Amino acid sequence: MKLFSMPGTCALSVHIVLEWIGVPFDVEVMNRGDNRLPAYLAINPSGQVPALQLDDGTVLTEAAAILPFLAERYTEAGLGSDDSALGRYRLAQLLSFLTGEVHVAFKPFFMPQRFLADEAQFAALKANAFVVLAPLLATLETRLGAGSFILDNRRSVADAYLYILLRWVDNAPDGVSPYPALSRFRARMEIDPSVVRALAQQRMPSVG
Ligand SMILES: N[C@@H](CCC(=O)N[C@@H](CS)C(=O)NCC(=O)O)C(=O)O
Numbered sequence: 554m555k556l557f558s559m560p561g562t563c564a565l566s567v568h569i570v571l572e573w574i575g576v577p578f579d580v581e582v583m584n585r586g587d588n589r590l591p592a593y594l595a596i597n598p599s600g601q602v603p604a605l606q607l608d609d610g611t612v613l614t615e616a617a618a619i620l621p622f623l624a625e626r627y628t629e630a631g632l633g634s635d636d637s638a639l640g641r642y643r644l645a646q647l648l649s650f651l652t653g654e655v656h657v658a659f660k661p662f663f664m665p666q667r668f669l670a671d672e673a674q675f676a677a678l679k680a681n682a683f684v685v686l687a688p689l690l691a692t693l694e695t696r697l698g699a700g701s702f703i704l705d706n707r708r709s710v711a712d713a714y715l716y717i718l719l720r721w722v723d724n725a726p727d728g729v730s731p732y733p734a735l736s737r738f739r740a741r742m743e744i745d746p747s748v749v750r751a752l753a754q755q756r757m758p759s760v761g
Contacts (some may be wrong), residue, residue, distance in 0.1 A: 554576070554579070554606065554608060555580070555581065556580045556581070556605055557580075557581050557596060557597070557602050557603065557604040558580060558581065558582050558583065558603060559582065559585055559587075559602050560585075561755075561757060562603075562717075563602070563656060563718075564602040564755075565713075565720075565751060565752070565755055565757065566620065566710075566714040566716070567603045567616065567713075568580060568751040568754065568755060569716065569745075569747055570632060570713050571751075572747035572748075573630060573747050575630070582755055588600045588601065588602060596612055597614050599614065603616055616648070616652050616714060617645070617649060620648060621641070621648065621710065623710065624644075624710045631708065632708065632709050632710045633709060634705075634707075634709065643704065644710075647703065647704055647711050648711060648714065651718060655686070655689050655690075655718050658686045659686070659718075659721050661678045661681065661685075662678075662682035662683070662724060665679055683724075683726065686722070690731075690732055690735065693715065693732075694732040694733075694734050694735050697734040697735060697738055698734055699734070701741065703738070712738075716748065719738070719739040720739075
Protein backbone atom coordinates (compact mmCIF):
# COMPACT_ATOMS: atom_id res chain seq x y z
CA MET A 554 0.00 0.00 0.00
CA LYS A 555 1.08 3.55 -0.59
CA LEU A 556 -0.18 6.59 1.28
CA PHE A 557 -0.09 10.00 -0.38
CA SER A 558 0.20 12.82 2.08
CA MET A 559 1.40 16.37 2.70
CA PRO A 560 2.87 17.76 5.92
CA GLY A 561 0.35 19.23 8.37
CA THR A 562 -2.68 17.61 6.76
CA CYS A 563 -5.42 15.19 7.78
CA ALA A 564 -3.46 12.46 5.94
CA LEU A 565 -1.44 12.17 9.15
CA SER A 566 -4.41 10.28 10.61
CA VAL A 567 -4.03 7.49 8.05
CA HIS A 568 -0.29 7.41 8.59
CA ILE A 569 -0.78 6.97 12.34
CA VAL A 570 -3.27 4.16 11.77
CA LEU A 571 -0.89 2.36 9.40
CA GLU A 572 1.80 2.63 12.08
CA TRP A 573 -0.60 1.29 14.72
CA ILE A 574 -1.47 -1.65 12.50
CA GLY A 575 2.19 -2.37 11.82
CA VAL A 576 1.70 -3.45 8.21
CA PRO A 577 4.39 -2.56 5.61
CA PHE A 578 3.49 0.52 3.58
CA ASP A 579 5.09 3.28 1.52
CA VAL A 580 4.37 6.92 2.08
CA GLU A 581 4.90 9.81 -0.28
CA VAL A 582 4.93 13.10 1.59
CA MET A 583 4.42 15.61 -1.20
CA ASN A 584 5.35 19.25 -1.06
CA ARG A 585 2.46 21.70 -1.01
CA GLY A 586 1.44 22.36 -4.60
CA ASP A 587 2.52 18.97 -5.88
CA ASN A 588 -1.00 17.81 -5.10
CA ARG A 589 -2.22 19.90 -8.04
CA LEU A 590 0.27 18.47 -10.55
CA PRO A 591 -0.98 16.03 -13.22
CA ALA A 592 0.90 13.11 -11.65
CA TYR A 593 -1.10 13.37 -8.44
CA LEU A 594 -4.37 14.38 -10.12
CA ALA A 595 -4.16 11.06 -11.96
CA ILE A 596 -4.24 9.38 -8.56
CA ASN A 597 -6.84 11.61 -6.93
CA PRO A 598 -8.60 14.01 -9.30
CA SER A 599 -9.69 16.17 -6.35
CA GLY A 600 -6.02 16.97 -5.64
CA GLN A 601 -6.59 16.28 -1.97
CA VAL A 602 -4.86 14.02 0.49
CA PRO A 603 -5.12 11.42 1.89
CA ALA A 604 -5.16 8.89 -0.92
CA LEU A 605 -4.32 5.28 -0.27
CA GLN A 606 -3.20 3.18 -3.22
CA LEU A 607 -3.74 -0.50 -2.61
CA ASP A 608 -1.44 -3.23 -3.89
CA ASP A 609 -3.74 -3.93 -6.84
CA GLY A 610 -3.56 -0.25 -7.87
CA THR A 611 -7.02 0.70 -6.59
CA VAL A 612 -7.07 4.12 -4.95
CA LEU A 613 -9.18 4.90 -1.94
CA THR A 614 -9.79 8.51 -0.99
CA GLU A 615 -11.69 10.28 1.82
CA ALA A 616 -10.51 9.65 5.35
CA ALA A 617 -14.03 8.57 6.36
CA ALA A 618 -13.67 5.63 3.94
CA ILE A 619 -9.95 4.88 4.29
CA LEU A 620 -9.95 4.67 8.09
CA PRO A 621 -12.79 2.11 8.47
CA PHE A 622 -11.38 0.20 5.51
CA LEU A 623 -8.08 -0.23 7.37
CA ALA A 624 -9.86 -1.08 10.63
CA GLU A 625 -11.91 -3.78 8.91
CA ARG A 626 -9.10 -5.21 6.81
CA TYR A 627 -6.80 -5.51 9.83
CA THR A 628 -9.31 -6.43 12.52
CA GLU A 629 -6.54 -7.92 14.65
CA ALA A 630 -5.28 -4.38 15.32
CA GLY A 631 -8.51 -3.69 17.23
CA LEU A 632 -9.07 -0.25 15.72
CA GLY A 633 -12.66 -0.70 14.59
CA SER A 634 -16.01 -0.51 16.33
CA ASP A 635 -17.40 -3.08 18.75
CA ASP A 636 -19.42 -6.04 17.43
CA SER A 637 -22.79 -4.66 18.42
CA ALA A 638 -25.48 -4.21 15.79
CA LEU A 639 -24.92 -0.48 15.66
CA GLY A 640 -21.13 -0.50 16.20
CA ARG A 641 -20.09 0.16 12.60
CA TYR A 642 -22.63 2.92 12.29
CA ARG A 643 -21.47 4.61 15.48
CA LEU A 644 -17.97 4.72 13.98
CA ALA A 645 -19.39 6.01 10.68
CA GLN A 646 -21.38 8.63 12.58
CA LEU A 647 -18.30 9.80 14.47
CA LEU A 648 -16.04 9.90 11.40
CA SER A 649 -18.70 11.76 9.51
CA PHE A 650 -18.87 14.36 12.28
CA LEU A 651 -15.07 14.68 12.48
CA THR A 652 -14.46 14.88 8.72
CA GLY A 653 -17.68 16.54 7.57
CA GLU A 654 -18.31 19.02 10.39
CA VAL A 655 -15.14 19.66 12.38
CA HIS A 656 -12.57 19.41 9.57
CA VAL A 657 -14.71 21.45 7.22
CA ALA A 658 -15.02 24.20 9.84
CA PHE A 659 -11.24 24.72 9.66
CA LYS A 660 -11.27 25.33 5.91
CA PRO A 661 -11.99 29.09 6.06
CA PHE A 662 -9.03 29.40 8.45
CA PHE A 663 -6.58 27.48 6.28
CA MET A 664 -7.90 28.50 2.85
CA PRO A 665 -9.79 31.82 3.10
CA GLN A 666 -9.04 32.46 -0.58
CA ARG A 667 -11.41 29.62 -1.51
CA PHE A 668 -14.27 31.40 0.24
CA LEU A 669 -13.71 35.08 -0.48
CA ALA A 670 -11.87 37.07 -3.14
CA ASP A 671 -11.37 40.14 -0.94
CA GLU A 672 -8.17 39.69 1.04
CA ALA A 673 -9.22 42.47 3.40
CA GLN A 674 -11.87 40.12 4.80
CA PHE A 675 -9.54 37.18 5.37
CA ALA A 676 -8.67 38.05 8.98
CA ALA A 677 -12.35 38.20 9.99
CA LEU A 678 -13.13 34.99 8.14
CA LYS A 679 -10.24 33.18 9.81
CA ALA A 680 -11.20 34.43 13.26
CA ASN A 681 -14.79 33.34 12.68
CA ALA A 682 -13.64 29.80 11.96
CA PHE A 683 -12.82 29.40 15.63
CA VAL A 684 -16.21 30.79 16.64
CA VAL A 685 -17.83 28.10 14.49
CA LEU A 686 -15.46 25.47 15.88
CA ALA A 687 -16.07 26.25 19.57
CA PRO A 688 -19.39 24.34 19.96
CA LEU A 689 -18.04 21.45 17.88
CA LEU A 690 -15.01 21.17 20.14
CA ALA A 691 -17.28 21.46 23.20
CA THR A 692 -19.29 18.49 21.87
CA LEU A 693 -16.10 16.44 21.54
CA GLU A 694 -14.95 17.54 25.01
CA THR A 695 -18.22 16.29 26.54
CA ARG A 696 -18.13 13.10 24.53
CA LEU A 697 -14.58 12.27 25.60
CA GLY A 698 -15.17 13.21 29.25
CA ALA A 699 -12.99 11.16 31.56
CA GLY A 700 -12.44 8.52 28.88
CA SER A 701 -9.23 7.84 27.00
CA PHE A 702 -10.69 7.25 23.53
CA ILE A 703 -13.32 9.08 21.50
CA LEU A 704 -15.37 6.07 20.25
CA ASP A 705 -17.20 4.51 23.18
CA ASN A 706 -13.93 4.62 25.17
CA ARG A 707 -12.31 1.98 22.98
CA ARG A 708 -9.21 2.69 20.90
CA SER A 709 -10.11 3.21 17.27
CA VAL A 710 -9.11 4.86 14.01
CA ALA A 711 -11.20 7.85 15.10
CA ASP A 712 -8.57 8.68 17.74
CA ALA A 713 -5.98 9.29 15.02
CA TYR A 714 -8.35 11.63 13.25
CA LEU A 715 -9.30 13.49 16.43
CA TYR A 716 -5.59 13.99 17.10
CA ILE A 717 -4.90 15.69 13.77
CA LEU A 718 -7.83 18.05 14.38
CA LEU A 719 -6.53 18.95 17.84
CA ARG A 720 -3.14 19.89 16.37
CA TRP A 721 -4.94 22.43 14.21
CA VAL A 722 -6.70 23.86 17.28
CA ASP A 723 -3.29 25.30 18.23
CA ASN A 724 -4.18 28.09 15.82
CA ALA A 725 -7.13 29.14 18.00
CA PRO A 726 -6.56 32.11 20.33
CA ASP A 727 -6.37 29.87 23.42
CA GLY A 728 -5.32 26.68 21.67
CA VAL A 729 -6.72 23.46 23.09
CA SER A 730 -6.39 24.57 26.73
CA PRO A 731 -10.11 25.47 27.21
CA TYR A 732 -10.83 21.75 26.72
CA PRO A 733 -9.17 19.72 29.51
CA ALA A 734 -10.29 16.29 28.30
CA LEU A 735 -9.16 17.01 24.74
CA SER A 736 -5.88 18.44 26.09
CA ARG A 737 -5.21 15.24 28.05
CA PHE A 738 -6.08 13.13 25.01
CA ARG A 739 -3.75 15.15 22.82
CA ALA A 740 -0.89 14.92 25.33
CA ARG A 741 -1.28 11.11 25.47
CA MET A 742 -1.27 10.83 21.68
CA GLU A 743 1.79 13.07 21.46
CA ILE A 744 3.94 10.47 23.25
CA ASP A 745 2.55 7.44 21.43
CA PRO A 746 5.57 5.92 19.60
CA SER A 747 3.52 5.36 16.41
CA VAL A 748 2.44 8.99 16.42
CA VAL A 749 6.03 10.14 16.99
CA ARG A 750 7.20 7.98 14.06
CA ALA A 751 4.46 9.22 11.76
CA LEU A 752 5.17 12.87 12.65
CA ALA A 753 8.86 12.42 11.87
CA GLN A 754 8.12 10.87 8.48
CA GLN A 755 5.61 13.60 7.73
CA ARG A 756 8.29 16.23 8.51
CA MET A 757 6.05 17.63 11.24
CA PRO A 758 7.11 18.89 14.67
CA SER A 759 6.30 16.71 17.65
CA VAL A 760 4.74 19.26 19.98
CA GLY A 761 5.06 18.54 23.68
N1 LIG B 1 -13.04 15.15 2.48
C1 LIG B 1 -11.63 14.89 2.37
C2 LIG B 1 -10.91 16.20 2.67
C3 LIG B 1 -9.44 16.08 2.42
C4 LIG B 1 -8.76 17.43 2.58
O1 LIG B 1 -9.40 18.47 2.81
N2 LIG B 1 -7.44 17.38 2.45
C5 LIG B 1 -6.68 18.60 2.51
C6 LIG B 1 -5.57 18.49 3.57
S1 LIG B 1 -6.21 18.27 5.22
C7 LIG B 1 -5.99 18.84 1.20
O2 LIG B 1 -5.61 17.91 0.53
N3 LIG B 1 -5.85 20.11 0.84
C8 LIG B 1 -5.16 20.49 -0.34
C9 LIG B 1 -6.05 21.11 -1.35
O3 LIG B 1 -7.29 21.08 -1.18
O4 LIG B 1 -5.52 21.63 -2.31
C10 LIG B 1 -11.23 13.80 3.37
O5 LIG B 1 -11.82 13.76 4.46
O6 LIG B 1 -10.34 13.00 3.08
